[in-house]
Amino acid sequence: MTASLGDPSLHFFMTRSVARAMGISLSDALRKGELAPETYSSMVTRCRACPLVGPCQAWLAKSHACRDTPPPGCANGSVFSAFTH
Numbered sequence: 001m002t003a004s005l006g007d008p009s010l011h012f013f014m015t016r017s018v019a020r021a022m023g024i025s026l027s028d029a030l031r032k033g034e035l036a037p038e039t040y041s042s043m044v045t046r047c048r049a050c051p052l053v054g055p056c057q058a059w060l061a062k063s064h065a066c067r068d069t070p071p072p073g074c075a076n077g078s079v080f081s082a083f084t085h
């Protein structure tokens with residue numbers, strides 16, 4: 001049985017929002033060649049499959065300063081962390 005994927009628009013913006021909360025500009029990373037379009041697409045798809053939408057949204061709601069780490073259990077945590085190191 002395949003898990004259903006969440007709304008593409010919601011998860012596109014959640015992926016960008018987590019990146020922004022960590023001080024990462026995915027648009028700049030794409031423009032500079034630091035992030036491949038295929039990787040970006042895969043990030044959104046992984047987010048769409050993640051069961052932690054509620055906790056992620058709560059993390060984002062509390063995120064007022066730049067964070068060093070992604071939300072706990074983030075499906076894209078390793079990708080985001082690679083940009084901060």
